Amino acid sequence: MKRGTRLGVGERRALVAGLGVLAWVVGLLWIFPVAWTVFTSFKTEQDAAAQTLHHGLGLGRYSDVSHSTAGTLSLQTAFTNSFVVVVVSTLIVLLLALPAAYALAIRPVHKWRDVLFFFISTKFLPVVASIFPIYVYAEKWNLIGTRTILIVLYIAINLPLAIWMTRSFFMEVPRELIEAAEIDGTSLVNQLRSVILPIAAPGIAATALLCVIFAWNEYFYALQLNFASGSTMPQWVISNVSTRGNFLAKLSAASIIACLPVVLAGWAAQKRMIRGLSMGALK
């Protein structure tokens, strides 16, 4: 049984295959720094520094960085802090953004364009501009070194993006469904739950993922508003940069551990994220 051809008319197989090869080369080159870091994380420090492989590969560095020494930030502490901050802030962001998106998409307020622009404009202000007043008041209210202050700030950072994207996904919901629910007298909460969310769910997942990425990776506020021993994952990675002796392999292991959760989440939700970025931002 013949298999049928995939080439278009007049297309040369060599050219098409060549493009595929080029894509492979480009992809592998681009990821090289990460791949090399993964490789290094299994080496001994000697090998890492010399960029050679003499002593074999192992998980030694991973256990090195996982053990905490007194006085320095431990992996457990940093991971817990990051996890709590990211999960709580993302949940609250969604809690605030979903109704706001409803008010901008489904039953829009009069000045929805202005409101949207306001939200986006809050991202134009550099973070460093507001850090000092925030620091002063955080100190006054004993919030330095707590997860609370980070949660509060991360919500503010991610809210504009979440509102913008969620609004676009809500615009996808067919008008007739909303109108039918209105005729039936469904309340806002129920409308959200039974009509809007099922359709917009993939988009909201993509939005949540992006919020998680930005919150997990955030460094500046976490650095400024925490003591060295109480911070989040980015700070923990930096703490593996040492002035004494070789640290490259340990640093590599630490980097991999720190980035793994978000990378895996991003890989798994790739298609959703693509759809989210494109439609969420554009429609």
Added chain:
Amino acid sequence: MTAAAVDVALKGRVGDPFSSAWRRRLPLLPALLYSIAITQLPFLVSIYYSFTNLKDKTQSLIPEPTKFVGIDNYKQIFSDPFFRQAMWTSVKMTVLAVVLSLVIGTAFAILLDRKFVGRGLIRTLLITPFLLMPVVAALIWKQQMFSSLFGVLNKALTFLGFNSVQFISDHPLGSIVTVLVWQWTPFMMLIMLAGLQSQPSDIIEAANVDGASALGIFRQLTLPHLRRYLELGALLGCIYIVQAFDAIDVMTGGGPGSTNVPYYVYEQSIGGGFRYGAASAYAIVVVIFAIIIATFALRVLSSLFKDEERA
């Protein structure tokens, strides 16, 4: 539903708390109030500080009482050569990073638009730099790639017989831009991929039948179609990249070639200068610039919104 129709439907009674207009606003209020509280209040406080000579008393050698100094801080800005340099560095860094990541991202998107064996895998790999922590990305490039002692690039160069290059010391701006482009290209690629795939296939077929070459189709039809996506990528890229901080802190710690405005303001305040009054003035000036640029960005945004209405 067009905006005009919405406006007509909304000519309800304003002021009555149970009227249609207020019921529409209610769901918006929590997010709006929260945003105003957390982002605008610190800003207002900063404005106040910028008119004082506030310093961190525990850090300065000469204790000074805090007093109102009017616009002294602002006058000082314009005679500060370092601030001007930071502004210029900001512009260079942002423009270079955004433009390069857009161009490379578009090229990657074109490459990934066709099906080929392992396309999903390659796309997964290409996305990865965007998912990394910016500090980790900076560290990888600083220690693994650029390092003069351990770096892979220098090892390769010396292996091939060239001299090793002090990437970070000799080319601070270039090093930082490299890391930024490395991380943001995947983001641009995703946006441009969406743009490419949203172009209806029958238009490309019609152009083929009408005799256009592949390059001709790209130039005359695809690029105009991608304009909205390029604008969006540039807008989002600028918003995030102009605030770049992590890479600078990790790779160069400041220094003449690589200090952008956020980093300079940081250095003047918490980062060592502890001159909070002056630093606040800098920050306000930056905000004014940001508003000017934002007005420009608003035009881009409204055209995006207008397209949406027409669609």
Added chain:
Amino acid sequence: MAAVTYDEATRLYPGTPRPAVDKLNLSIEDGELLVLVGPSGSGKSTALRMLAGLEPLDSGRILIGGEDVSAVRPRDRDIAMVFQNYALYPNLDVAQNMGFALKQQGVAKEERTKRVNDVAKLLDLEPYLDRKPRNLSGGQRQRVAMGRAIVRHPQVYLMDEPLSNLDAKLRVQTRAELVELQTRLAVTTVYVTHDQVEAMTMGHRVAVLRDGELQQCDAPSTLYHEPANLFVAGFIGSPAMNMLPVSVGRTVNVAGAEIRIGDTPGGGERATLGFRPETVLVGGEGPIPARVRVVEDLGSEVFVHLVIEHEGGEHRIVAKVDPPFAGKSDDDVRLTLRGAVHLFDSTEVRRATVTL
């Protein structure tokens, strides 16, 4: 202007068991308007796209003007195509849309403008020349799509259901204009549609496709009066031909009545009797008993939907009568068959046509 030939043309999509187009053989004459018609999935669009070069051939050849173009890219085939959704270039205005192909060929601006204006006048598009497609109505877009093809003076026009997105009235009007235009331009045209009324009214010849295979290619009246098989008989003509399972002898038994069909004694083999609505006379003392279900009075003609008891089951029949018709639902009437009736054997091929 050229003749078009499909020579055993086959397209098999990878991973599917059956070809979308299976060994298609068609010879289209220079200047002819040939309609490819069939239900969805019949392969008609695929066959058109193979001619355009948008689908590759897995075996066989396609010839334009005597030349084998099977491996030639669409842009080198000198064809013009009108797409179902018009595929107008959204960022170009009407004039630029129509002039696009000429620009690709390097035609000078003055001549481009002149040719575009000539066609714009022909199609009443002059007031819209500087509008973008999104500011045009469906009918206007359709004309721009046509104009884009006409400007090019190609060897062959290809049209992929160009009228299916128009509303009914506009469709009928545009149909006639299209036929007029094609006659005037006298360019070979291959036209795809799923609507058999369009097929019958527009084509010099009509090719009926089913599941990738050509059923019959003939002038419309031939298809109507001499269908090659059961599928063509049932597809062409509206309302569809009535069909009853019968046993063939000198007579066939329809609802208990013996209708004489010929002199040669048959062996009683099973066959299908096909007869069009206009061959069913209602009323009087006909041999076939029936009951009226519904009467559809269209003004110029009346369709009577009936039900008969045939071979132990109920069968529905449609009759076409001239107005006025006095009957109504649930009336008992008697039917006579007068005119051409067809016999299709067990392989669905038409074996005989008898005029009663």
